[in-house]
Amino acid sequence: MAVAALSFSVILTGxxxxxxxxxxxxxxxxxxxxxxxxxxxxxxxxxxxxxMVPAGTEPHEWEPGTRDIASLEESxxxxxxxxxMEHWTEDVLKSLSNKSLIVVEASSGITLKEGHEEEGxxxxxxxxxxxxxxxxxxxxxxxxAKKEMENIKDGLVxxxxxxxxYYEANYKTYAEKFDQLDQSFQETLSPLSNKSIVVSHEAYGxxxxxxxxxxxxxxxxxxxxxxxxxRMAEVIDYVRDNQVKTIFFEELVSPKxxxxxxxxxxxxxxxxxxxxGLSDKELKAGEDYFxxxxxxLAALKEALE
Numbered sequence: 001m002a003v004a005a006l007s008f009s010v011i012l013t014g015x016x017x018x019x020x021x022x023x024x025x026x027x028x029x030x031x032x033x034x035x036x037x038x039x040x041x042x043x044x045x046x047x048x049x050x051x052m053v054p055a056g057t058e059p060h061e062w063e064p065g066t067r068d069i070a071s072l073e074e075s076x077x078x079x080x081x082x083x084x085m086e087h088w089t090e091d092v093l094k095s096l097s098n099k100s101l102i103v104v105e106a107s108s109g110i111t112l113k114e115g116h117e118e119e120g121x122x123x124x125x126x127x128x129x130x131x132x133x134x135x136x137x138x139x140x141x142x143x144x145a146k147k148e149m150e151n152i153k154d155g156l157v158x159x160x161x162x163x164x165x166y167y168e169a170n171y172k173t174y175a176e177k178f179d180q181l182d183q184s185f186q187e188t189l190s191p192l193s194n195k196s197i198v199v200s201h202e203a204y205g206x207x208x209x210x211x212x213x214x215x216x217x218x219x220x221x222x223x224x225x226x227x228x229x230x231r232m233a234e235v236i237d238y239v240r241d242n243q244v245k246t247i248f249f250e251e252l253v254s255p256k257x258x259x260x261x262x263x264x265x266x267x268x269x270x271x272x273x274x275x276x277g278l279s280d281k282e283l284k285a286g287e288d289y290f291x292x293x294x295x296x297l298a299a300l301k302e303a304l305e
Contacts, residue, residue, distance in 0.1 A: 026160045029072055031080035031089070032059040033277045034139040035106050037289045038149040039079055042170045043156055046163045050075075056279045058252040063088050073098045077159045079152055082107040084115075085136035104155035106148035107138045113205045115220075137274055141206035142185065145289065146178035177290060185211050185297055194304045196242055198235060198267075200249040200258045203274035213300075218247075218257055227257060239265040246303035248272035251279065270299050 025048045030036040036051035043049060052068050053059045064072075072078055073096060080086045082105035093103060115135040138144040153171040157164045189211045197204070202217035218235050219227050227235070238244070239261060247267050249258035255269060262269045273292050282292075 026076040026156070027074065028077040028079060028156070028159075029068075029075045030078075031086045032062070034145070034275055034289060035079045035081050035148065035152065038106070038145070038152050038174075039156075041174050041288075042149055042153045042167055044166065044170055046160060046166060047156065053277060055277065055283055056252065057277055059085070059276050064092055069095065072096055072101065075101060077102045077104065077155055079104045079106060079155060081105075081136065081139065081148065083110070083112050083134050083136040083138055102155055102159045104151055106151045107136075107144070108151055110138050110144050110147050112138070113209065115202075115205075135202070135205045137203045137276075138206055139275060139289075140204055141210040142178045142182040142293065143210065144206055146175055149174055149178070181290060181293055182210075184294070188297055188301050189213065189304070192301070192304045196244065197272070197300065197303065198239055198244050198247050198261070199272060200247075200253060200255070201274075203250075203276075204272070207296075218261065232257075232261065235261055236264050239267055246270045246299075248299070248303070250274055250276075252277055270303065272296055272299055 025046055026043075028039055028043065028047050028049045030039050030049060030051050032053040033051065036049060039047065039049050050071060052064055053062050069092065072092070075098070078093075078101055080089050080103075082089075093101075112134040114133060139148055149171060153167050156167045160167075185207075195212055196214045196216060197208070198216045198218065200217070201219045202215060204213075204215045207213070208215045216235065216238055218231070239247070244265070245267050247258045247262045247265075247269050249255040249269055249271065251271055251273060258269050261267070273296055275289055275292050275296075278287055278292070
């Protein structure tokens with residue numbers, strides 16, 4: 001009943017009431033984990049943040065339901081990463097009657113990498129959820145993640161100008177953490193002579209570009225596509241020829257293909273997170289973008305030494 005009453009008051013009195021009803025907090029919807037985490041960090045106790053993609057869910061093929069649309073109608077701000085990651089945003093935003101909604105595309109201003117799919121990736125014409133021409137995984141380079149957080153901060157300031165100094169101070173704190181993370185990656189990875197990683201899907205283009213690594217993807221930009229036998233043979237040959245000792249897979253996607261290649265080549269499998277979504281267990285343990293990226297760095301160091 002309380003929710004219904006709140007919804008009714010929102011409809012009656014518009015955006016100003018939304019903020020008041022939420023205890024002077026602005027109501028923010030985020031699309032999936034990285035932008036959710038960055039929004040929580042910048043917004044602090046001035047925002048109510050609701051993330052659309054549930055914990056433990058792979059976001060590439062996810063689509064919002066009726067309840068998500070209803071929540072967007074009652075929100076002050078909607079934040080998504082963009083660059084083609086959330087294929088549904090344009091249609092959903094067109095359908096909304098909430099014309100005062102502030103929309104933030106967090107990847108705005110980031111130089112995007114062209115995406116490409118392997119020939120063996122069964123994702124061509126029949127897949128309506130093609131990411132388009134760009135690789136959307138921008139946040140895996142900490143410098144890009146910092147830019148995403150800056151865009152999020154600007155959106156929150158626009159929605160809630162009276163708390164501008166608060167958002168700016170939070171952003172400054174985390175901007176330094178992104179710089180420190182970037183420095184750790186540089187210092188750890190640059191001395192290593194081996195620079196090639198084999199990954200289950202090509203999510204790591206920005207990370208690899210930033211730190212001079214090369215990714216060999218078993219599959220293309222979409223994690224749940226199946227490589228054909230020719231692609232499997234190519235990757236197996238590559239692993240053997242380059243003495244690759246670790247095949248990386250992702251927690252939210254089946255490891256069976258990575259395991260098959262590892263078994264064939266004597267390599268081991270290890271998690272390299274694209275930080276697209278954390279499990280309930282990880283969230284309860286207090287994991288966040290920074291802790292997961294530090295684990296990624298440790299895994300890369302071990303694999304490449």
